[in-house]
Amino acid sequence: xxxxxxxxxxxxxxxxxxxxxxxxxxxxxxLDRFVSSSSSFTEAAFDALARPTRLPLRFDTLDQELNLHxxxxxxxxxxxxxxxxHAAVDRGAWESVLVGVxxxxxxxxxxxxxxxxxxxxxxxxxxxxxxIMTDRPHESIPGLAISSxxxxxxxIALVQTVLRDTGARLRQLGYQRLSQFVLDTxxxxxxxxxxxTAAGPSAAVLVERLVQCFPAFEDCSVFNGHRVxxxxxxxxxxxxxxTLFGTRDPERFAFKDVDQLTVFVDNVVPAVLRQLGILVxxxxxxxxxDSHVDLSTTRRVEGSAPxxxxxxxxxxxxxxxxxxxxxxxxxxxxxxxxxxxxxxxxTLNAKRLDYYLWRLGKEPGYRTVTRxxxxxxxxx
Ligand SMILES: Nc1nc2c(c(CN[C@H]3C=C[C@H](O)[C@@H]3O)cn2[C@@H]2O[C@H](COP(=O)(O)O)[C@@H](O)[C@H]2O)c(=O)[nH]1
Numbered sequence: 302x303x304x305x306x307x308x309x310x311x312x313x314x315x316x317x318x319x320x321x322x323x324x325x326x327x328x329x330x331x332l333d334r335f336v337s338s339s340s341s342f343t344e345a346a347f348d349a350l351a352r353p354t355r356l357p358l359r360f361d362t363l364d365q366e367l368n369l370h371x372x373x374x375x376x377x378x379x380x381x382x383x384x385x386x387h388a389a390v391d392r393g394a395w396e397s398v399l400v401g402v403x404x405x406x407x408x409x410x411x412x413x414x415x416x417x418x419x420x421x422x423x424x425x426x427x428x429x430x431x432x433i434m435t436d437r438p439h440e441s442i443p444g445l446a447i448s449s450x451x452x453x454x455x456x457i458a459l460v461q462t463v464l465r466d467t468g469a470r471l472r473q474l475g476y477q478r479l480s481q482f483v484l485d486t487x488x489x490x491x492x493x494x495x496x497x498t499a500a501g502p503s504a505a506v507l508v509e510r511l512v513q514c515f516p517a518f519e520d521c522s523v524f525n526g527h528r529v530x531x532x533x534x535x536x537x538x539x540x541x542x543x544t545l546f547g548t549r550d551p552e553r554f555a556f557k558d559v560d561q562l563t564v565f566v567d568n569v570v571p572a573v574l575r576q577l578g579i580l581v582x583x584x585x586x587x588x589x590x591d592s593h594v595d596l597s598t599t600r601r602v603e604g605s606a607p608x609x610x611x612x613x614x615x616x617x618x619x620x621x622x623x624x625x626x627x628x629x630x631x632x633x634x635x636x637x638x639x640x641x642x643x644x645x646x647x648t649l650n651a652k653r654l655d656y657y658l659w660r661l662g663k664e665p666g667y668r669t670v671t672r673x674x675x676x677x678x679x680x681x
Contacts, residue, residue: 305505306512306532307561311633313529314563317626322525324583324617325627331578332631336638341661344645350660351653356399358406363549368480370545372412373402374538375467375479375517380568381595381676382456389432389453401429401460413477417468422454422461433457459679463517470515483542486510487553501557504539511535520680522622523601531625533681537565540652564632564655567681568672569662571628576670579631583611586620590673596621597677621675632658 304312317323336342360366379386379394386397402412405428410416426433432451439445467479476482487502511518518535521528540562546554564570574580582590589596589609599608601618609617632651639646661667 305558305561306509306530307505307536307558307563310530310532310536310563310629313527314531314626314629315633316527317524317529317623318630320525320527322615322618323623323627324586324611324615324620325623326581327627327631327634328579328581329634331581332634333638335577335579336635336642342639342643344643347649347653347657351656356403358403363546364478364480364484367483367542367546368412368478369402369406370541371479371483371538372405373398374534374541375463375515376402376460377534377537378459378463378679378681379456380672380681381674381678382453383568383672383674384593385452386431386456389451390430397429397431401425404428404430411478414468414471415477417464418472420461420464422457425457425461425464429457429460431457455676463679467515467517474514482510482514483507483538484553489552502551502553502555503558504536504543504556504562505558507539507542507556508532508535511538517679522619522625524619524622524626529622529626531566531629531680533565533567536562540565540655543652559652560650562650562652563629564651564658565681566625566628567659568674570632570655570658571624572670572672573658573662573667574628574631576667579635580624580627582624583615583617585609585611585617586624589617589620591671593671593674595676596624596673597675621673624673625681 318325318327340346356369358369360369376398377395379397383393386392386394390397392400405412405416408428423433425431431453433454434448435451436446436448439447471477471479471482474482476485486507489502512520512532512535518532518538520531520533520535522531523529539556540559542554543556543559547556571580575582589599599617599620611617632654636649636651636654639649662670
């Protein structure tokens with residue numbers, strides 16, 4: 302059988318960790334200790350933390366509810382602006398996206414191609430309740446204020462670009478809304494899902510189509526010449542629709558391959574794994590993260606000298622790719638070991654582990670751990 306797109310996430314991430322240039326290591330003893338921990342790795346802890354979000358909204362139709370979750374997944378990025386967001390509006394990236402999307406919904410916006418294409422940066426700023434400009438006093442003229450783009454302007458611009466481009470792609474594909482695209486892709490008799498209809502609907506089919514059709518879902522990178530797949534937002538969307546609609550419309554959403562999803566790797570999961578000692582990073586990388594250096598500065602440009610030289614002749618390149626790949630691989634190992642170790646974990650999968658680790662990252666003791674950042678990405 303050919304490798305599914307979800308298998309390719311696993312295999313390409315594993316290849317990064319095995320690459321001699323990789324400076325993030327998975328520590329098996331720490332991983333074992335975590336899985337064996339009788340205080341944090343318990344069924345009760347998972348039940349308490351690994352729950353999906355319920356939104357305080359009313360929907361007229363399943364299509365409308367599905368569409369809103371598609372837009373939330375599409376915009377599930379902005380991790381790199383966390384500090385600036387907290388300073389300005391006391392919310393993190395995810396909460397800011399929730400506020401923005403819920404505001405559009407409550408205002409009666411159709412959240413369709415036409416709406417997305419017409420949206421300006423000022424509209425985005427208004428819905429997300431973010432400052433697009435900031436004022437500072439003029440250096441020599443008392444009483445005069447100078448207005449300049451706020452530190453959140455690049456985030457606002459990314460949101461506007463993603464919505465505009467996704468709107469244009471939808472129109473080219475002949476759809477108005479992302480929900481229509483998803484419903485069509487998962488239609489039991491459709492050509493796109495033909496490979497999966499016999500055995501039931503497939504998360505891999507949805508992920509693959511999202512990635513093929515919308516650049517904003519194409520979360521792939523390159524490390525040392527290898528293409529690496531993460532597909533965070535597409536997998537997150539597959540996971541959410543499985544949880545929300547799997548019972549209501551099982552023919553479309555009760556994915557038979559839900560256990561094949563990997564973690565939806567962002568900046569929270571690697572930070573939690575680092576705190577647990579499961580990810581061990583080169584000291585230079587720890588310093589960069591802890592001093593809030595944007596890791597897009599470690600992006601390797603063909604033909605140019607490496608930016609950070611490490612001991613032993615290594616160099617630090619594409620550091621965020623290494624961190625995310627190591628996190629995906631470590632989580633695969635955690636699931637495999639937990640299934641062997643605990644009877645209650647026989648049905649554990651990466652999706653559930655992701656929700657657990659992500660929520661753990663918000664708990665005291667983890668919340669203050671510095672996470673890596675990349676302000677240039679719209680993938681996470
Ligand atoms: N791996 C993983 N990453 C996730 C999520 C979510 C949303 N989770 C809720 C929704 C459904 C579930 O039931 C969860 O309750 C957001 N993020 C990422 O975190 C990043 C940091 O955000 P913040 O700390 O706010 O600044 C944000 O850019 C986003 O990319 C998740 O679930 N898993």
